[in-house]
Amino acid sequence: MLIKLTGGKVYDPANGVDGEVRDIFIENGRIVSPEPNAKVDQEYALHGRVIMAGGIDPHSHIGGGKMTIARMILPEDHIGNEVARTELTRAGVGHAVPSTMTTGYRYAEMGYTAAFEPAMLPANARQAHMEMADTSIIDKGAFVMLGSDDFFLRQLAGKADFSAIKDYIAWTMHAAQAIAVKVVNPGGISAFKFNQRKLDLNEKHTYYGVTPRDIILTLARGLTELGVVHPLHIHGCNLGVPGGYETTLETIRGSEGLPIHLTHIQFHSYGTEGDLKFSSAAAPIAEAVNANKNVSCDVGQVMFGQTCTASGDSMRQFVNTRSADPKKWVVMDIECDAGCGVVPFKYRDKSFVNALQWAIGLELFLLVNDPWRLFLTTDHPNGGPFTWYPHLIRLLMDKNFRRDMMQKINQDALKYSTLGSLDREYTLYEIAIMTRAGPARSLGLVDRGHLGVGAWADITVYDDNPDREAMFTTPELLFKNGELIVRNGKIVKVVNGGTHVARPSYDRGGIEKSLKRYFEDYHTVRMDNFRLSDDEIINGGRGSLIIQPTRARAA
Amino acid sequence: MESQKSSNSANHYENVACPFCGILCDDLEIGPSGDGLKVLKNGCAKSVAGFERPLAEPNPQVDGKDVSLDEAIATAARLIRESRLPSFGGLGTDVDGVRAIMALAEKGGGIVDHALSDAQYRNFRVLQSSGWVMTTLTEARNRADLFIIAGSDVHKLHPRFFERIVCNEASMFSDNPPKRTVVFLGEGLNESAVKGQERIGEVVTLPVKTERIGEVLDAMRALNKGATIPGNDIGGLPRAAVDDLLARCKAASYGVVVWAPPSLGFPSAELTVQAISEFVKDINLTSRFAGLALGGNEGAVSAGAVCGWQSGFPLRVSFASGKPDYDSERYAISRLLFAKETDLLLWLASFSPDLTPPDTDIPTILLGTPSIKPARTPKVYIPVGTPGLDHTGVMVRVDNVVSLPLRKLRQSKLPSAASVLEKIEAAL
Numbered sequence: 001m002l003i004k005l006t007g008g009k010v011y012d013p014a015n016g017v018d019g020e021v022r023d024i025f026i027e028n029g030r031i032v033s034p035e036p037n038a039k040v041d042q043e044y045a046l047h048g049r050v051i052m053a054g055g056i057d058p059h060s061h062i063g064g065g066k067m068t069i070a071r072m073i074l075p076e077d078h079i080g081n082e083v084a085r086t087e088l089t090r091a092g093v094g095h096a097v098p099s100t101m102t103t104g105y106r107y108a109e110m111g112y113t114a115a116f117e118p119a120m121l122p123a124n125a126r127q128a129h130m131e132m133a134d135t136s137i138i139d140k141g142a143f144v145m146l147g148s149d150d151f152f153l154r155q156l157a158g159k160a161d162f163s164a165i166k167d168y169i170a171w172t173m174h175a176a177q178a179i180a181v182k183v184v185n186p187g188g189i190s191a192f193k194f195n196q197r198k199l200d201l202n203e204k205h206t207y208y209g210v211t212p213r214d215i216i217l218t219l220a221r222g223l224t225e226l227g228v229v230h231p232l233h234i235h236g237c238n239l240g241v242p243g244g245y246e247t248t249l250e251t252i253r254g255s256e257g258l259p260i261h262l263t264h265i266q267f268h269s270y271g272t273e274g275d276l277k278f279s280s281a282a283a284p285i286a287e288a289v290n291a292n293k294n295v296s297c298d299v300g301q302v303m304f305g306q307t308c309t310a311s312g313d314s315m316r317q318f319v320n321t322r323s324a325d326p327k328k329w330v331v332m333d334i335e336c337d338a339g340c341g342v343v344p345f346k347y348r349d350k351s352f353v354n355a356l357q358w359a360i361g362l363e364l365f366l367l368v369n370d371p372w373r374l375f376l377t378t379d380h381p382n383g384g385p386f387t388w389y390p391h392l393i394r395l396l397m398d399k400n401f402r403r404d405m406m407q408k409i410n411q412d413a414l415k416y417s418t419l420g421s422l423d424r425e426y427t428l429y430e431i432a433i434m435t436r437a438g439p440a441r442s443l444g445l446v447d448r449g450h451l452g453v454g455a456w457a458d459i460t461v462y463d464d465n466p467d468r469e470a471m472f473t474t475p476e477l478l479f480k481n482g483e484l485i486v487r488n489g490k491i492v493k494v495v496n497g498g499t500h501v502a503r504p505s506y507d508r509g510g511i512e513k514s515l516k517r518y519f520e521d522y523h524t525v526r527m528d529n530f531r532l533s534d535d536e537i538i539n540g541g542r543g544s545l546i547i548q549p550t551r552a553r554a555a
Numbered sequence: 556m557e558s559q560k561s562s563n564s565a566n567h568y569e570n571v572a573c574p575f576c577g578i579l580c581d582d583l584e585i586g587p588s589g590d591g592l593k594v595l596k597n598g599c600a601k602s603v604a605g606f607e608r609p610l611a612e613p614n615p616q617v618d619g620k621d622v623s624l625d626e627a628i629a630t631a632a633r634l635i636r637e638s639r640l641p642s643f644g645g646l647g648t649d650v651d652g653v654r655a656i657m658a659l660a661e662k663g664g665g666i667v668d669h670a671l672s673d674a675q676y677r678n679f680r681v682l683q684s685s686g687w688v689m690t691t692l693t694e695a696r697n698r699a700d701l702f703i704i705a706g707s708d709v710h711k712l713h714p715r716f717f718e719r720i721v722c723n724e725a726s727m728f729s730d731n732p733p734k735r736t737v738v739f740l741g742e743g744l745n746e747s748a749v750k751g752q753e754r755i756g757e758v759v760t761l762p763v764k765t766e767r768i769g770e771v772l773d774a775m776r777a778l779n780k781g782a783t784i785p786g787n788d789i790g791g792l793p794r795a796a797v798d799d800l801l802a803r804c805k806a807a808s809y810g811v812v813v814w815a816p817p818s819l820g821f822p823s824a825e826l827t828v829q830a831i832s833e834f835v836k837d838i839n840l841t842s843r844f845a846g847l848a849l850g851g852n853e854g855a856v857s858a859g860a861v862c863g864w865q866s867g868f869p870l871r872v873s874f875a876s877g878k879p880d881y882d883s884e885r886y887a888i889s890r891l892l893f894a895k896e897t898d899l900l901l902w903l904a905s906f907s908p909d910l911t912p913p914d915t916d917i918p919t920i921l922l923g924t925p926s927i928k929p930a931r932t933p934k935v936y937i938p939v940g941t942p943g944l945d946h947t948g949v950m951v952r953v954d955n956v957v958s959l960p961l962r963k964l965r966q967s968k969l970p971s972a973a974s975v976l977e978k979i980e981a982a983l
């Protein structure tokens with residue numbers, strides 16, 4: 001069946017299309033260029049509408065045990081946000097940590113067609129994928145966490161052959177069905193288990209004797225040489241620490257030109273000026289990002305209200321438990337592999353610190369020049385739920401609205417930020433880069449995030465409403481793989497999304513020889529059972545695999 | 556599934572995960588024996604009873620009379636359709652089984668609850684009011700130098716826990732790991748698994764009535780904060796013993812308090828779990844410590860997790876209004892049955908024949924293992940297979956972090972609970 005989307009204004013940055021009026025044709029789920037007189041079976045007249053590829057969230061905690069702990073710990077946050085079952089959609093709850101199905105519906109209703117879970121512990125990968133399988137409609141993928149796991153740290157401490165380290169990284173990606181690798185507080189999650197309370201970039205882990213810098217460089221270099229498209233996804237040392245921006249700058253300098261992605265950089269851009277010894281260091285961070293083309297980042301914008309922070313960074317989260325609101329929290333040490341911390345949090349607009357966090361995030365958005373290297377995230381749910389995206393987009397596109405919002409927050413905070421002096425307004429083209437084309441390119445999604453011929457027809461159609469929040473809250477149409485899923489912000493069809501994975505080549509026999517023994521000696525799970533099979537993802541049609549290419553492996 | 560290869564001969568399996576207790580040991584070796592299976596290596600009383608159960612394939616029944624599966628399904632669907640408020644209980648199943656029950660409960664407008672929820676709620680209430688610091692099996696196995704077993708006869712619930720987690724020889728962090736101290740805090744706990752073991756240094760027995768364990772932990776928490784506590788008796792223990800235990804905790808490089816909520820079967824036992832959790836939180840300000848909750852047999856952990864991610868709430872959720880409505884007291888199926896607030900019970904028990912439905916005169920649809928013997932003849936009985944024996948599956952382990960794939964080990968005509976439930980849902 002040939003479908004024609006007629007006369008919309010197309011924003012497709014991957015193909016350099018900036019608001020041109022174009023027709024788009026869909027056939028068998030993909031965007032096609034039909035013969036001039038081909039018969040159109042269905043036509044949507046979209047004159048004056050804005051057309052973009054489906055949104056892609058490159059960093060959103062949607063799957064894995066920590067999210068279910070977060071869901072279970074906060075029943076009061078669900079009350080009043082329950083969602084009834086319909087003929088089409090399943091019941092659930094919303095707000096800070098929505099239930100899985102509801103998460104999928106909300107993303108789709110907002111025009112998004114993919115979201116990536118950035119902190120999948122290898123030991124918890126099976127559950128993370130089960131939760132994502134129950135996240136309706138959207139495609140998903142996950143970054144597997146390395147860098148505090150005993151096997152990698154002992155490889156590093158024992159100066160293992162670099163090719164064996166690469167094999168282990170690749171093995172873990174395959175075993176956990178991941179598309180990328182994340183490091184969280186490099187080595188710090190492990191160090192905390194040895195009662196070390198902080199680990200700076202150049203500080204030695206008490207047991208393994210390695211530093212976060214060693215860990216980052218090894219993983220970044222390993223991924224580059226394995227040909228994995230998404231660079232090492234780094235949640236750096238010292239999250240949330242005033243003065244932590246210096247560590248962030250040092251991390252950029254220390255990357256030695258290797259591609260790196262710094263995630264929720266807002267939480268790593270804090271200075272120590274002022275009476276409260278807390279200030280914005282967004283300017284030097286943005287300057288460093290602008291100057292270093294090997295660096296990409298996402299913001300992790302803070303939004304006001306109740307949320308729940310959930311992170312693999314058990315070391316930092318244990319400290320954050322002091323600010324838990326409501327006063328309850330979970331910290332876990334996990335399988336000599338990783339950890340997690342779930343801490344409910346309420347960001348208040350009248351709080352100096354929270355208001356400044358909000359301002360720092362916006363400053364970063366407005367000071368980093370290249371939207372191809374900066375992605376729009378709230379680090380859902382850490383900075384706030386992903387459902388805030390339309391509001392955030394308006395803050396970036398509409399300086400008068402931004403000024404109005406600035407009036408409502410703690411005014412002292414603004415004194416320690418340059419936000420008031422920034423006039424930049426994002427264009428639709430830049431928003432399309434930050435929310436589709438950029439993440440797709442960064443993650444190596446070859447036929448998503450753009451509207452060129454051959455791409456899968458993940459397409460969002462918006463009314464060109466000057467109120468950008470309203471516009472991005474309720475798209476008129478959403479197509480997923482060419483099927484109409486959402487009309488006027490309401491789900492009209494439910495499908496199961498696929499799972500993006502990347503599979504760098506490696507010597508499976510070699511690495512499994514050491515791993516099999518290692519699992520038998522120390523673990524409580526056998527290697528064969530640790531590894532997720534393709535069948536588990538597919539699970540009789542509940543899911544499917546989308547294997548994205550990697551570049552050639554070097555050495 | 557990739558790991559489904561058999562070795563040596565047909566029907567000979569290695570690295571088999573055992574679904575018959577929440578620990579999900581996955582190092583079992585299972586081979587054929589006559590018409591059935593035999594646990595060749597790493598068995599325990601529970602796994603032997605489960606895996607070696609002879610295969611029986613009875614017919615589905617309505618009112619005690621054999622019928623076709625289709626007829627049983629049609630009758631079950633009719634009963635649910637006609638029910639004012641159905642309840643979906645037992646939930647002895649794997650992840651896909653719970654997924655199917657959730658979908659059915661939503662469509663049927665009913666209530667979901669697991670047979671062991673009373674025990675699980677001793678933990679959930681603490682999670683929802685104050686939280687905790689927890690660890691997992693591999694972490695404890697490699698790292699802990701002090702284990703405190705709090706009021707739980709772990710052996711009864713998890714026969715291999717001590718063998719695999721406490722008495723293991725190897726450790727990631729040392730070729731010659733330090734000997735461990737094991738403290739039994741409680742009464743009449745089985746200490747046989749640690750006595751005389753190479754890896755165990757001291758075994759300390761502190762006889763405390765189970766109901767008073769919370770007092771001991773509260774006192775230790777207060778003492779750790781520098782408070783003074785008068786008297787020479789704390790929770791029935793000599794004060795010196797409590798001082799000594801606190802000193803051991805402070806000196807430990809990684810202490811683990813182990814409890815199994817099903818063992819804490821007394822009123823307000825959640826306060827004991829809370830006392831443990833708050834003590835562990837506090838001592839973490841200076842040294843590392845963690846809790847490790849066991850129990851969670853009969854798929855209880857999988858049920859809590861799937862209900863948690865799909866509905867946002869742990870079990871005891873009602874879908875009567877279409878929306879998830881959560882009340883941990885009101886939606887306990889035992890209470891609903893007693894108060895006759897529910898008019899239909901669907902009971903699911905696919906692991907153990909002992910997980911029989913409550914004795915009730917409310918019409919019951921039973922999806923159970925073939926050898927299950929309910930007190931009364933259910934309205935509908937559909938025999939179902941056991942995940943990990945008759946069909947593949949996945950379960951979430953007792954520490955709520957690791958899940959394991961379950962394999963199909965024998966040819967049987969028994970359907971999975973999930974497939975039966977999906978058909979009932981389709982027929983609604």
Ligand SMILES: [Zn+2]
Nearest residue numbers: 059118264379
């Ligand atoms: Zn994150």
